[in-house]
Amino acid sequence: MKMYLGSINDQVWDVNESDYVILDPTNLTYQDKANKQCNTMALNTIYNAIDSKVFEQIKDLDRASEVWKRLEETYEGTAVVQSAKLYILKDKLTSFKMKDDESIPKMFHRLQVIVNDLKALGENINNDDISHQFLMCLPPRFKILRMLIIRGGLKELTPNQVLCDVMAQETYHVEMEGVDRD
Template identity: 35%
Template sequence: MASNSGSNIYESQSITKPSFFNGDNYPYWKNSMMLFIKSNDYQVWDVVEDGSFIPIKREGDRLIPKVKMEMTDDDRRRMQVNDKALHMLFCALGPDMYSKMSSYTSAKEVWDTLETTYEGTNDVKETKIGLLNLSYENFKMEPDENVTKMFDRFSVIVNGLKGFGEIIPEDKLVRKLLYSLPESWDSKRTAIIEAKDLKTLKLDALMGSLLTHEIMKQGREDEKKREENKLEKKEVEKKKIGIALKDSQEESDSSGEEDDEEMAMLAKRFTRFMKSQRGRRFQRKVDFVGVSPKTSH
C-alpha cells in the first residue's frame, strides 16, 4: 500500500512519540510501534493484542454489558486503557490512514485491520513467512559483498520473520551468519569458533569481529597492490631504459656507417687528386726540356 509522497515512517523518531505511519514499510512500523506501546504501558499492549475490557453484569443466566450508570471506578479505569491504546495508534497514523481507521472504537480492531491490510490474510502471511524462511535458509554472503551489506540483508530477513512472530534465537543467528561466510573466511570462522562460546556470543560482537578482520584484510590487500604497482613501475622503467639504449646503439651504428662512407669518399677524392697532381708534374717536366713525349725516341 503506497503512501502519499513525503509521508514516511522516519519523520518522528523519539522515545516520547510513536513512529509515524502512512502506508510504507509496515513490518518496520509494526515492530517499532509494538516496542513503543510496551515500553509505555504493558497493559496497553495487552488491550491491543487481546481486545478491550467490557464491563459486564449477570442478569439471570446471562452476562450482559453494563450501562454507563452501572460502571464502577475500576471498570472506567480498565476501559480507559483501550482509549489510551487508541490514542497511541491514532497519533502514529497519517491523515490518510487515520480517516480509514477513525470509525473503530477498539485498539485491537485498528491493529488487526492494519495487519490484514498490510500483511494479508493468514494464507498470505504463511506464504510470506515461507519465502522469508527460504531466504534465511539459503542465505550466503554474495561475491564482492562487504560485511556491512551482508549484515543489512540478513537483518531485513530476520526482522521480517520477527514481524510475523517468527523469532529466531540469537545463538542460531550467530551460527547462521558464521556459516554464511565464503571459503576465503574459513580461517577467521575457525578462530571465532575456537575462541568464542557461540551460545553466548552476541550478534553485534560477531559483527565487530568480522568488521575488524575485513579492515585488516583490506589493508593487507591494499599493501600488496602498492607493492605490485611498484614492481610494475620498475619494469616499465627498465623497458624504457632498454629502448633508449637500443635507440642510442642504432644511432651510433648509423653514425659509424655514415663516417665510413665519408672516409671512403674522401679517400676516392684524395686518390683522384694525387693522380691529377702527378699528371701536372709530368707535363711541366716535358715542357721544360722542350721535347714532345711522342718524339723523345
C-alpha cells in the same frame, strides 16, 4: 475511588483487545461508562500515533478493538498471510548467500533484516544460528577465522561481535596485503 495509572492502562488495553458490550445504552452502569471512557482513550491514542492516510482507513470504526483488528490485518496480514511470509523468510534465511558485488557489512545488514522480519512474526532465532549463517556465507579467505570463531563457541558471541571479528580480519588483510577485496 482512586485508580492507579497502571490499572487505567490495563483497562484501556483490555477494551482494545477484547472489546466490551453495553447491554442497555439508556441505563449505563459504572462499568459501561468506564469501558466507554477507556475506548475513547484507546481511540485517541491510536489516532495520535497514525498519519492521515491511515486514519482514512479506520475513521468509520467506533471501537478501538475494531480499529486495532483492521490495523493488524492491514499491516501484519491475516494468519494465512503471516504464515506465507514466515515460509518465505525462512527460505530466504536457509538459502542466504553473499552476493558477488556485496561488501561484508552490507551482507550482514541484509541478513539482519531477514532475521528481524522473522522475529517480528514470532519466530525464535538464536544468536549462534545467525552468527553461523553469517560465517558460512563469507568468502573462502575467511576459512581459518571461521574455524577459530566456531571452535571458540558461537554461544558466547553476539552476531555483531562476530561481524567485528570478521571486519578486524578484513582490515588487517587489506593493510598487510594492500588489497581491497570488498
